[in-house]
Amino acid sequence: MEKMPQWADVVLVPLVSLLLASIISAFVILAIGESPWAALKLMVNGALGSSYGWGYTLYYATNFMFTGLAVAVAFHARMFNIGGEGQAILGGLGVALVCLYIPWPHWSLALIGATLGAALFGAAWALIPAFLQAKRGSHIVITTIMFNFIAAALLNYLLVNQLKAPGMEPATPKFAQATHLPSFQDMFSFGDTVLFRGTPANVAFFVAVLACIAVWVLIWKTRLGYEIRAFGHSESAAKYAGISPTKIIVVSMLISGGLAGMMAVNNVMGEAERLVLNAVEGAGFIGIAVALMGRSHPFGVFLAAILFGFLYQGGAELALWTSIPREMIVVIQALVIMFTGALDNMVRAPLEKAFIAFSKSHAKAEG
Amino acid sequence: MSDIAPAIELKGISKAFGPVQANKDIAIRVMPGTIHGIIGENGAGKSTLMSILYGFYKADKGEIFIGGKKTVIPDSQAAIAAGIGMVFQHFKLVENFTVLENVILGAEDGAMLRPSLAKARRELKALAEEYGLHVEPDAVIEDIGVGMQQRVEILKALYRRADILILDEPTGVLTPAEADQLFRILERLREEGKTIILITHKLREIMEITDTVSVMRRGEMTATVKTAGTNPAKLAELMVGRKVLLRVDKAPAKVGNKVLEVRDLNITDNKGVHRLKGVSFNVRAGEILGIAGVAGNGQSELLEVLGGYEKATGEIVVNGQKIDLTGRNSDGQSRRARGIAHVPEDRQREGLIMDFFAWENMVFGYHRDPKYQRNRLLMDNAAIKEDAAGKMERFDVRPPDPFLQAKSFSGGNQQKIVLAREMERDPDLLLIGQPTRGVDIGAIEFIHQQIIALRDQGKAILLVSVELEEILSLSDRIAVMFDGKMMGERLPADTDEKELGLMMAGMTKGEAA
Numbered sequence: 001m002e003k004m005p006q007w008a009d010v011v012l013v014p015l016v017s018l019l020l021a022s023i024i025s026a027f028v029i030l031a032i033g034e035s036p037w038a039a040l041k042l043m044v045n046g047a048l049g050s051s052y053g054w055g056y057t058l059y060y061a062t063n064f065m066f067t068g069l070a071v072a073v074a075f076h077a078r079m080f081n082i083g084g085e086g087q088a089i090l091g092g093l094g095v096a097l098v099c100l101y102i103p104w105p106h107w108s109l110a111l112i113g114a115t116l117g118a119a120l121f122g123a124a125w126a127l128i129p130a131f132l133q134a135k136r137g138s139h140i141v142i143t144t145i146m147f148n149f150i151a152a153a154l155l156n157y158l159l160v161n162q163l164k165a166p167g168m169e170p171a172t173p174k175f176a177q178a179t180h181l182p183s184f185q186d187m188f189s190f191g192d193t194v195l196f197r198g199t200p201a202n203v204a205f206f207v208a209v210l211a212c213i214a215v216w217v218l219i220w221k222t223r224l225g226y227e228i229r230a231f232g233h234s235e236s237a238a239k240y241a242g243i244s245p246t247k248i249i250v251v252s253m254l255i256s257g258g259l260a261g262m263m264a265v266n267n268v269m270g271e272a273e274r275l276v277l278n279a280v281e282g283a284g285f286i287g288i289a290v291a292l293m294g295r296s297h298p299f300g301v302f303l304a305a306i307l308f309g310f311l312y313q314g315g316a317e318l319a320l321w322t323s324i325p326r327e328m329i330v331v332i333q334a335l336v337i338m339f340t341g342a343l344d345n346m347v348r349a350p351l352e353k354a355f356i357a358f359s360k361s362h363a364k365a366e367g
Numbered sequence: 368m369s370d371i372a373p374a375i376e377l378k379g380i381s382k383a384f385g386p387v388q389a390n391k392d393i394a395i396r397v398m399p400g401t402i403h404g405i406i407g408e409n410g411a412g413k414s415t416l417m418s419i420l421y422g423f424y425k426a427d428k429g430e431i432f433i434g435g436k437k438t439v440i441p442d443s444q445a446a447i448a449a450g451i452g453m454v455f456q457h458f459k460l461v462e463n464f465t466v467l468e469n470v471i472l473g474a475e476d477g478a479m480l481r482p483s484l485a486k487a488r489r490e491l492k493a494l495a496e497e498y499g500l501h502v503e504p505d506a507v508i509e510d511i512g513v514g515m516q517q518r519v520e521i522l523k524a525l526y527r528r529a530d531i532l533i534l535d536e537p538t539g540v541l542t543p544a545e546a547d548q549l550f551r552i553l554e555r556l557r558e559e560g561k562t563i564i565l566i567t568h569k570l571r572e573i574m575e576i577t578d579t580v581s582v583m584r585r586g587e588m589t590a591t592v593k594t595a596g597t598n599p600a601k602l603a604e605l606m607v608g609r610k611v612l613l614r615v616d617k618a619p620a621k622v623g624n625k626v627l628e629v630r631d632l633n634i635t636d637n638k639g640v641h642r643l644k645g646v647s648f649n650v651r652a653g654e655i656l657g658i659a660g661v662a663g664n665g666q667s668e669l670l671e672v673l674g675g676y677e678k679a680t681g682e683i684v685v686n687g688q689k690i691d692l693t694g695r696n697s698d699g700q701s702r703r704a705r706g707i708a709h710v711p712e713d714r715q716r717e718g719l720i721m722d723f724f725a726w727e728n729m730v731f732g733y734h735r736d737p738k739y740q741r742n743r744l745l746m747d748n749a750a751i752k753e754d755a756a757g758k759m760e761r762f763d764v765r766p767p768d769p770f771l772q773a774k775s776f777s778g779g780n781q782q783k784i785v786l787a788r789e790m791e792r793d794p795d796l797l798l799i800g801q802p803t804r805g806v807d808i809g810a811i812e813f814i815h816q817q818i819i820a821l822r823d824q825g826k827a828i829l830l831v832s833v834e835l836e837e838i839l840s841l842s843d844r845i846a847v848m849f850d851g852k853m854m855g856e857r858l859p860a861d862t863d864e865k866e867l868g869l870m871m872a873g874m875t876k877g878e879a880a
Contacts, residue, residue: 221745226727226734233720239676240709240717241732242699356385 004355009348010300014293016347017339018307025332034324046317047310055184055199056316059271060283061309062201065208066263067287068305069215070122070256072296076219077252078232083129083144084260085284086151087122091261092268093155094121096163096275099175110179114269115207115262122261123254125151130253134246140253148284159277171276181270202270209302211259216298218255228252260284289333292341308333372435374399374531374562375420380429382415389415391586393429397531397579402553402563404573404594407583408606408807413566416583417533421453422446433531452524456536458516460508466519467491467504470526487526494525498555513661514545521552532556533564538572542661543835543868550576568808570599571836582606607808615815618823620843623652625684626796626827627673632681634668634851642668643679644851650796655818655828657842659835661871665851666831667712670800673829674709675702686795703732708789710782712800712831718785719773726769729755729788762787763813779810786814790821797821800831815841835864835871849873 026036074081094117104110129143294300315329671677
């Protein structure tokens with residue numbers, strides 16, 4: 001055996017990374033004079049201990065699934081799309097326009113329309129950087145991050161001047177009642193038992209799950225996915241095979257941008273039911289961590305998104321009930337990102353060695 | 368004799384990478400003032416052994432004696448201090464530095480460069496006179512030829528007072544004439560008392576220049592013999608562990624219609640360099656046209672144009688029909704549709720996706736073929752896997768496991784994967800670049816047989832190789848390329864390595880005489 005088994009690569013490495021991140025986080029919490037154990041209990045209880053907690057955790061996770069998938073698809077084509085933030089902002093714009101200006105008869109139709117609108121606007125926002133990369137060689141990291149700022153400024157302008165509802169706040173009017181998406185509370189409350197009371201989790205979660213499955217099919221089962229992966233692994237080989245780099249860059253970025261944009265179905269249509277400034281709240285960037293931790297695999301992205309949803313919701317609980325500031329959760333998230341993304345090899349290499357040594361001594365014992 | 372300490376003695380060197388035993392209990396004695404060849408197939412452990420000697424790897428077990436003294440070599444600095452110099456296959460030179468700057472790089476005497484440069488200039492002059500190693504000290508590396516660059520590498524080692532020179536596959540990038548010059552230099556160095564270790568897989572070089580030769584196979588030193596007392600066939604047998612056919616048996620070609628006609632092909636790259644200069648030739652059904660030449664004289668570009676991923680002007684006719692050289696019908700997909708299959712020169716960068724499984728690689732380039740689709744949306748992965756297993760079986764890919772990644776196969780087996788994919792498409796024209804580069808002798812035999820078999824089925828084959836021996840033994844006609852031009856065509860029976868070598872260096876027979 002030259003490598004460790006796949007399950008170790010996929011499951012064990014992220015888990016060990018996560019454990020290391022938690023240990024260091026524990027020390028930080030100790031250093032500010034709180035009990036790490038109590039903090040952990042609070043986080044778990046707050047995020048997973050009740051349907052209320054789950055309602056928030058899954059709401060955040062839905063956002064991260066979309067942005068995580070967006071980054072993952074681009075990763076397969078070796079494009080580093082860090083413009084998920086801007087694409088999600090534009091997706092919000094798409095959702096708002098679809099919901100404000102089309103009289104929808106039923107939420108299900110509105111959901112389809114809004115999903116398409118969100119994907120279209122997000123994709124369009126990714127198109128320009130993709131085109132610049134494919135045709136002019138402008139680095140996608142630079143252009144997408146610049147487009148985040150342009151998107152924020154554009155939204156600012158539109159919300160202040162064009163789309164603003166009467167009043168002081170730079171936000172659109174509330175969407176029509178017909179576009180209200182069923183929340184988990186609407187769906188999972190029976191008789192007197194009200195579950196998920198007042199939480200923002202909504203039907204968009206299932207759209208995200210469908211998106212995970214769709215991305216899995218796309219990447220591993222279709223011709224386009226084959227070409228995207230081939231291009232991502234070796235551009236020179238792709239050229240040899242007659243796969244057009246321009247096409248792959250543009251198409252993969254369109255899909256990526258579309259997925260990031262679709263996040264707006266959750267936060268704009270499902271939760272706020274109007275478009276406000278800063279609706280994305282950094283989910284575009286969390287998507288990078290989610291994709292890294294999920295190893296760009298849709299199932300990994302699904303799990304990582306739920307983990308980050310937990311961290312988000314748990315962190316909010318910490319800030320609410322302890323003297324641990326909300327920024328602490330950013331530290332914990334950063335540690336998770338650092339260990340799973342940047343320091344991946346630090347964990348992987350020793351584990352790999354251990355596995356090989358183990359299998360060797362095992363073989364000896366048997367031989 | 369016995370009271371002279373060997374320049375290098377290795378005792379019981381073992382090194383494992385994970386479960387792979389790269390070196391197993393290696394013992395070797397290299398006497399001072401000799402040229403010692405180390406020969407073996409790819410992956411036999413030659414490079415690992417030399418890396419241990421040069422301090423890149425640490426041996427798991429074993430001892431190193433330099434000049435009779437036990438020496439520990441933890442890094443390359445220590446190797447240099449012990450008098451060992453290494454000339455790598457891929458030169459480690461700074462392209463936009465001058466010769467002089469490259470020589471002192473890492474061996475400067477102080478923070479200011481002027482005194483070091485002046486000293487190096489004096490020493491270089493002395494070295495040039497002593498060993499016949501003449502190089503212009505102020506020339507910039509990227510402006511001088513490959514042969515010259517190699518001299519700079521040797522000078523770097525000598526400047527660092529190396530007594531023992533290790534050369535790793537030094538002739539891979541040289542013309543036969545340049546290789547001869549290199550051998551003259553090595554002989555001169557030997558006369559001056561330097562010890563030289565020559566790592567190669569070319570039997571001819573071993574026979575020509577070494578005093579002693581050690582053969583490695585699968586991490587073990589299988590034999591060390593006096594070169595004078597052996598012959599190529601015996602060495603090949605020691606390398607592979609069985610008898611090997613060094614010559615290819617083939618019947619005379621039964622030539623048919625022209626399959627490929629190339630007329631006045633020109634390429635100017637984006638730096639404005641003229642890569643192909645009015646190249647014209649044709650290949651007929653049932654024959655192999657071999658294109659000889661030193662790497663970098665336009666052969667790669669020629670294959671890329673034919674394969675559909677380089678732009679050119681001129682005319683290419685396949686089976687009587689002109690093919691597009693620009694626009695959307697000039698890509699690799701259109702070429703494949705015209706019956707052109709292509710085994711590219713660099714299988715790791717172009718021919719294969721190293722991280723893909725073998726089964727995924729088996730359809731690479733043909734993945735849009737309707738027979739590999741389940742419906743309009745999905746690929747038929749089950750059919751592709753089955754198809755791949757059959758091809759691996761027929762082309763003797765070892766191990767025949769479609770679920771291994773391409774990178775876990777040896778060079779020869781990777782090449783067999785590419786060959787299986789391209790040959791089983793039943794193409795009219797096969798482009799094949801460097802078919803046996805980095806391939807072990809056992810697999811070379813098999814690959815050559817497959818190429819001949821395809822030719823005997825009446826296919827046209829365009830073979831590009833930098834191995835003159837390969838060109839001579841496979842081709843029905845030989846064309847030589849130099850500096851983007853065709854230097855002329857010869858029939859294998861009417862020419863020899865010497866003439867071809869001169870043509871490869873840009874000279875015709877008349878000029879050289």
